Amino acid sequence: xxKVKKKVKVIKIDLDKCNGCRACELICSxxxxxxxxxxxxxxxxxxxxxFEPLKDVYLPVYAGEYAxxxxxxxxxxxxxxxxxxxxxxxxxxxxxxxLFKEPDSGLPLKCDMCEDDPPQKEPLCVQWCINDxxxxxxxxxxxxxxxxxxxxxTGLESMVDKYGLQKVVDTVARMSKKG
Amino acid sequence: MxxxxxxxxxxxxxxxxxIERVETDQRxxxxxxxxxxxxxxxxxxxxxxxxxxxxPDNLLIFSTGLLVxxxxxxxxxxxxxxxxxxxxxMAYSMMxxxxxxxxxxxxxxxxxxxxxxxxxxxxxxxxxxxxxxxASHLHGKGAVETEELIRQELKEPKAQVAAIGLAGENRxxxxxxxxxxxxxxxxxIGAVMGDKGLKAIAVRGTKDINLxxxxxxxxxxxxxxxxxxxxEKKPVPGxxxxxxxxxxxxxxxxxxEEWHTQNFxxxxxxxxxxxxxxxxxxxxxxxxxESVRTRLISCYNCPIKCGALISVPGISTxxxxxxxxxxxxxxxxxxxxxGFRIAQRATEYGVDGFSTPQVMAxxxxxxxxxxxxxxxxxxxxxxxxxxxxxxxxxxVRREGIGDVLANGTHWAAQQIGKGAEAYAHNTIKKHxxxxxxxxxxxxxxxxxxxxxxxxxxxQIEGNFPQAPxxxxxxxxxxxxxxxxxxxxxxxxxxxxxxxxxxRSMPYYPTVEACCEIVDWQERMHYIDDALGMCxxxxxxxxxxxxxxxxYPTLISSATGMDIDEAKLWEITTRNRTxxxxxxxxxxxxxxxxxxxEDHWKKRFPELEAxxxxxxxxxxxxxxxxxxxxxxxxxxxxxxxxxxxxxxGIIKNEQSKEESQGNQDRS
Numbered sequence: 001x002x003k004v005k006k007k008v009k010v011i012k013i014d015l016d017k018c019n020g021c022r023a024c025e026l027i028c029s030x031x032x033x034x035x036x037x038x039x040x041x042x043x044x045x046x047x048x049x050x051f052e053p054l055k056d057v058y059l060p061v062y063a064g065e066y067a068x069x070x071x072x073x074x075x076x077x078x079x080x081x082x083x084x085x086x087x088x089x090x091x092x093x094x095x096x097x098x099l100f101k102e103p104d105s106g107l108p109l110k111c112d113m114c115e116d117d118p119p120q121k122e123p124l125c126v127q128w129c130i131n132d133x134x135x136x137x138x139x140x141x142x143x144x145x146x147x148x149x150x151x152x153x154t155g156l157e158s159m160v161d162k163y164g165l166q167k168v169v170d171t172v173a174r175m176s177k178k179g
Numbered sequence: 180m181x182x183x184x185x186x187x188x189x190x191x192x193x194x195x196x197x198i199e200r201v202e203t204d205q206r207x208x209x210x211x212x213x214x215x216x217x218x219x220x221x222x223x224x225x226x227x228x229x230x231x232x233x234x235p236d237n238l239l240i241f242s243t244g245l246l247v248x249x250x251x252x253x254x255x256x257x258x259x260x261x262x263x264x265x266x267x268x269m270a271y272s273m274m275x276x277x278x279x280x281x282x283x284x285x286x287x288x289x290x291x292x293x294x295x296x297x298x299x300x301x302x303x304x305x306x307x308x309x310x311x312x313x314a315s316h317l318h319g320k321g322a323v324e325t326e327e328l329i330r331q332e333l334k335e336p337k338a339q340v341a342a343i344g345l346a347g348e349n350r351x352x353x354x355x356x357x358x359x360x361x362x363x364x365x366x367x368i369g370a371v372m373g374d375k376g377l378k379a380i381a382v383r384g385t386k387d388i389n390l391x392x393x394x395x396x397x398x399x400x401x402x403x404x405x406x407x408x409x410x411e412k413k414p415v416p417g418x419x420x421x422x423x424x425x426x427x428x429x430x431x432x433x434x435x436e437e438w439h440t441q442n443f444x445x446x447x448x449x450x451x452x453x454x455x456x457x458x459x460x461x462x463x464x465x466x467x468x469e470s471v472r473t474r475l476i477s478c479y480n481c482p483i484k485c486g487a488l489i490s491v492p493g494i495s496t497x498x499x500x501x502x503x504x505x506x507x508x509x510x511x512x513x514x515x516x517x518g519f520r521i522a523q524r525a526t527e528y529g530v531d532g533f534s535t536p537q538v539m540a541x542x543x544x545x546x547x548x549x550x551x552x553x554x555x556x557x558x559x560x561x562x563x564x565x566x567x568x569x570x571x572x573x574x575v576r577r578e579g580i581g582d583v584l585a586n587g588t589h590w591a592a593q594q595i596g597k598g599a600e601a602y603a604h605n606t607i608k609k610h611x612x613x614x615x616x617x618x619x620x621x622x623x624x625x626x627x628x629x630x631x632x633x634x635x636x637x638q639i640e641g642n643f644p645q646a647p648x649x650x651x652x653x654x655x656x657x658x659x660x661x662x663x664x665x666x667x668x669x670x671x672x673x674x675x676x677x678x679x680x681x682r683s684m685p686y687y688p689t690v691e692a693c694c695e696i697v698d699w700q701e702r703m704h705y706i707d708d709a710l711g712m713c714x715x716x717x718x719x720x721x722x723x724x725x726x727x728x729x730y731p732t733l734i735s736s737a738t739g740m741d742i743d744e745a746k747l748w749e750i751t752t753r754n755r756t757x758x759x760x761x762x763x764x765x766x767x768x769x770x771x772x773x774x775x776e777d778h779w780k781k782r783f784p785e786l787e788a789x790x791x792x793x794x795x796x797x798x799x800x801x802x803x804x805x806x807x808x809x810x811x812x813x814x815x816x817x818x819x820x821x822x823x824x825x826x827g828i829i830k831n832e833q834s835k836e837e838s839q840g841n842q843d844r845s
Contacts, residue, residue, distance in 0.1 A: 019484050021477040022277075023252070030250050030397070037393035040249055041284060043385035052336075053359060054327070054496045056473050056488055103385035130408050130482045 024125035063100035064091025194294030212709035214244035244711015248283035275478035276361035285384025296376030321527030322357035342379035344529030360498035391739030426483035447540035448614035503532030510536030641700025663726035
């Protein structure tokens with residue numbers, strides 16, 4: 001594969017500045033609704049705040065890749081005397097937890113940096129975090145070319161993992177006949 | 180489809196253990212919006228005045244507001260309504276936090292409790308699955324502790340829990356309902372929850388809230404957020420720091436307490452310490468506050484940091500907001516460190532941070548005066564701080580003298596007798612007020628104290644400055660970008676208002692202007708309380724992002740209803756009148772509408788009478804503060820006047836009654 005220049009979109013997360021309001025979750029779910037902003041539901045958000053106030057744990061995490069299986073082991077992080085649990089820093093939509101899955105279908109969710117036409121100046125969660133716990137920057141990197149999965153593909157991939165390719169193909173074929 | 184609201188309430192009968200999901204009437208949303216408005220309608224329809232606060236027939240309503248769960252910044256309030264054991268009138272107390280949005284996402288606008296459970300229980304709402312669960316193992320547990328235990332027991336860290344502590348279980352009249360960083364504290368609603376045998380309500384929701392015209396709605400939300408950003412960088416000059424920004428007073432962020440410590444009263448709302456604040460105290464308090472405050476925090480979908488995590492070494496972490504850091508401190512003549520320490524215990528017990536310290540200071544005053552003796556206070560420590568802990572422990576357990584004090588200063592004084600009544604000097608309608616004693620009568624505040632249905636000045640303050648600016652230049656500067664006024668005349672009232680001379684208090688603003696100012700400020704609160712909007716972004720601070728000019732579009736685009744300023748004005752009048760009606764039916768009259776005698780040193784009985792006369796007229800009420808048949812008719816509320824007539828509260832010819840009232844009034 002050839003090397004290409006790629007714009008890397010970076011969200012910087014400053015845990016000390018997080019006030020725990022979860023506006024990021026709310027606006028993410030609204031932005032990704034169809035039609036846009038028509039519904040609101042943090043459970044559909046692609047950013048979630050890991051939130052244990054009494055332990056002063058305030059940790060926004062973004063939805064990353066779908067994982068078919070959970071990890072074999074677990075880690076614990078001790079940072080500045082605070083214990084972060086097991087999967088707190090992990091971005092995966094994974095069978096071990098309910099995070100980053102559509103509440104109705106269970107299909108995985110993934111942060112797409114609010115790709116939009118015309119483009120948003122920053123992802124919506126950053127725009128709505130006026131305490132600057134979330135800030136946005138871009139940098140250029142040389143990377144291997146890769147084929148990016150679309151939303152539907154990410155969903156289908158997980159269906160394939162769960163039910164096998166043949167069953168999914170059959171179902172899609174049957175549905176398209178009906179349609 | 181219903182927009183902004185879910186269209187469903189939960190009806191829970193705790194006596195029978197039944198749970199129903201009931202579709203609501205959309206016409207009520209059009210008439211009352213939601214939140215406090217529809218709560219009042221339910222209490223009017225279903226709780227007749229004969230029902231005692233601790234009767235199974237009393238309702239306890241946990242409501243969201245109409246905009247809760249939408250992206251409207253700050254729409255996160257839970258509005259709890261019932262009949263107060265302390266005032267015997269309608270109580271409504273509100274809390275921010277995360278509970279109401281979670282209930283909305285679970286698919287409900289309100290949870291309405293009736294009956295009484297024979298055993299202590301809690302309610303678990305998990306989307307469509309709702310169950311009443313045993314809570315006998317939570318008996319006596321702290322409120323914050325209970326929230327954590329329930330989350331663990333349900334294995335649902337994302338559940339939002341509202342709970343009572345020991346005070347609520349023991350029906351202490353100052354009992355609060357706690358919910359993480361927020362609490363609904365005033366008027367004893369925690370006691371009603373305890374009386375119903377309900378320890379907590381846990382809720383988890385993963386459903387959608389829909390918007391009618393999302394693009395239009397979001398444009399406004401974005402404007403609001405941008406305004407907040409700019410406004411936060413531009414504190415209003417010439418007012419004390421805690422009132423210069425948005426949110427509730429930034430007590431957790433700011434350390435400068437010169438204004439509170441020197442203007443509010445210490446002890447049992449008694450002593451003003453005009454020279455208290457100095458460099459040394461400021462240093463010490465700064466150190467105290469910064470050493471225990473681990474993080475500034477907010478409620479759901481709000482950037483303003485009114486709350487804080489407080490970790491005092493050696494005691495459990497808790498969350499605090501606003502003014503409770505000073506209420507215990509000042510009532511006990513102590514310091515900030517004591518305030519943070521005792522507030523932790525008080526939060527776990529679940530008590531109101533305004534009434535409770537005052538009740539304890541009241542008890543100590545009675546002790547100093549010899550009205551309460553060592554026999555009443557066996558084993559009480561000799562130091563002030565120790566005495567406060569001792570009293571707090573007894574009040575929440577209703578032990579010994581604590582059983583008497585648990586009813587608040589008004590009822591306790593009656594029970595104790597021997598002249599104790601004179602020491603319960605700081606109540607309105609039997610409810611403890613801010614420890615504030617001032618010199619010159621402020622006619623605007625006179626009306627708000629006297630007539631406010633919240634029975635509590637905190638947070639019914641509003642968009643009009645509390646005092647005149649000293650110079651003409653400052654006033655001109657202030658009105659320049661004052662877009663929130665409903666009418667240009669309010670700018671003139673402010674421009675003409677001077678600290679001294681002819682156009683100063685108490686005769687300026689004029690009686691007529693006072694009526695209009697109070698009416699405007701109150702209206703904004705009624706809108707917020709129906710929408711579930713935090714007053715801190717709307718009706719409470721100066722120059723807030725939400726106001727009468729952008730609310731109609733916000734509500735219309737969220738709900739699909741067609742609401743303009745005139746219509747919103749009418750809905751507000753209806754809601755405000757309905758609350759008054761509920762209380763009138765429970766006996767509220769003009770004679771009850773008076774601030775504490777000593778609230779201002781300089782009083783003006785004739786002016787005060789005139790203020791009430793004119794304000795009642797302005798509101799469409801008769802001389803006793805009872806809504807007139809005509810004004811009720813205009814609001815489509817003939818059902819209220821019919822009820823009033825049946826009960827003999829109004830006669831067919833109200834005008835005769837009115838002249839009678841004129842002669843009788845005190």
